[in-house]
């Protein structure tokens with residue numbers, strides 16, 4: 289049984305209202321694919337039946353689980369590699385210079401998904417910048433999905449996940465094997481503060497980040513939401529901080545508060561109007 | 567760039583051949599370590615990357631890595647293990663012998679691409 293337009297529109301509105309994610313026309317198959325795995329556990333025999341039952345109820349944990357399932361959580365270690373090269377060769381050496389007195393480094397992985405971005409960053413810092421061992425380094429990992437936040441906390445990855453983007457030496461050095469799963473060393477897990485957070489709603493207070501990763505999440509939002517989030521990122525980021533976006537994302541046409549710093553085939557961003565060391 | 571795919575399964579070899587061709591490699595094949603060494607000596611054009619299964623008859627992947635790393639003609643060659651072997655102690659032992667990367671089966675084509683990027687052998691970004 290296919291998804292009718294009433295059900296599909298209900299789902300799209302729900303998703304947009306709560307997560308700001310825009311689902312385009314003709315993406316009924318996406319809804320089916322994302323929700324089918326939920327059916328049996330939730331006790332429904334089809335996606336339309338699930339949606340019809342949700343429509344007559346007020347917002348419940350079931351709605352929340354459906355929204356979770358509608359988010360695309362794909363991620364992998366050292367995704368796109370070049371941003372991490374920028375971190376290693378430019379950003380962290382600069383930060384070490386400018387924050388040498390406070391010896392504090394705050395990183396925010398916004399839309400962290402299952403945590404590969406946060407843990408890749410910590411592995412990179414540990415393996416390349418031993419001086420940071422004497423610093424207070426912390427990373428805030430936030431996501432809309434409770435399931436993802438829980439995963440970051442646990443720090444366990446399947447064989448398929450550790451295959452993806454993680455140099456084998458890093459796997460051998462920083463993970464403990466538990467059967468078919470691999471768990472990141474406690475040293476790294478303890479540096480991560482995992483929190484539930486919706487980028488489209490009010491943000492809680494958190495330490496002023498030196499570096500923000502906001503990668504592969506703006507693409508799902510409409511222009512107004514992207515612009516609003518970038519404006520808030522600008523207010524939260526340290527004036528001499530750094531912003532990383534996904535490969536298909538840019539501040540262009542959304543915010544003129546950032547300066548684009550090219551690096552190889554990509555770029556990162558910095559707040560305009562500050563005398564940056566370079 | 568040239569890759570030598572060493573796996574005793576013809577099905578697996580054709581999967582890997584397609585992936586590495588797409589990644590811009592000229593692909594040679596061998597069904598075990600012994601055949602692989604023969605392929606390497608038959609043809610003097612250097613192989614940039616050996617893609618090596620672990621469990622194979624005649625000569626397994628571990629022995630092949632050991633042989634390649636003890637022959638200075640192959641100093642520039644990178645080695646990527648692609649195998650169902652996933653015990654950490656085994657992984658460590660073949661890394662100690664000089665393998666450069668490691669993919670546990672099953673894998674997706676993206677996984678290989680990401681590993682090529684790590685090795686600095688990817689044609690794209």
Ligand SMILES: C[S@@+](CC[C@H](N)C(=O)[O-])C[C@H]1O[C@@H](n2cnc3c(N)ncnc32)[C@H](O)[C@@H]1O
Pocket residue numbers: 306307308309359360361362363364367398399400401402405430431432433436485486487488502503504505508534
């Ligand atoms: C494709 S993943 C990106 C993960 C990682 N940053 C990367 O680049 O690989 C997108 C993540 O954004 C999260 N997300 C979607 N809408 C969100 C929102 N409104 N607030 C916070 N996170 C959201 C999803 O739950 C998902 O984990």
